[in-house]
Amino acid sequence: MPKPKFITDRQELEKLAPMLNAPIKRQVFVCTGKSCSAVGGQEVMAEFDRILTEKGLRQGKESKGRNPMGEVVLTECGSIGFCSIGVAVMVYPDGTMYGQVQPEDAAEIVEEHLEKGSVVERLELIRL
Numbered sequence: 001m002p003k004p005k006f007i008t009d010r011q012e013l014e015k016l017a018p019m020l021n022a023p024i025k026r027q028v029f030v031c032t033g034k035s036c037s038a039v040g041g042q043e044v045m046a047e048f049d050r051i052l053t054e055k056g057l058r059q060g061k062e063s064k065g066r067n068p069m070g071e072v073v074l075t076e077c078g079s080i081g082f083c084s085i086g087v088a089v090m091v092y093p094d095g096t097m098y099g100q101v102q103p104e105d106a107a108e109i110v111e112e113h114l115e116k117g118s119v120v121e122r123l124e125l126i127r128l
């Protein structure tokens, strides 16, 4: 496999990845691994997507209904080790790991944590 060209020009990097110019504050990972999916991982992911997109917070392509200048990156991820107490949700750079998250909890995490900066303690497992 050929190695990709290593790009050093910032303007070229920004052209190829416009998200580099977005005022991103946080990244939210939602686990859709096997165990979390069995207790609603996809539904939790869908609810974060819906709420963040409606509020214009989800960074992403306009063609996907997202905001290129959004403050939150939403990412689906695989298992992080809380398999028996999912759905696992992580918020970075805060280092907050939530467990037992259900779709109805997404609005509270968005409003309290992502918008106001207050961790939702009833769902928090650990803070890194």
Ligand code: FES
Pocket: 031, 032, 033, 034, 035, 036, 037, 078, 079, 080, 081, 082, 083, 084, 086, 087, 088
């Ligand atoms: S499957 Fe989600 S933490 Fe393991």
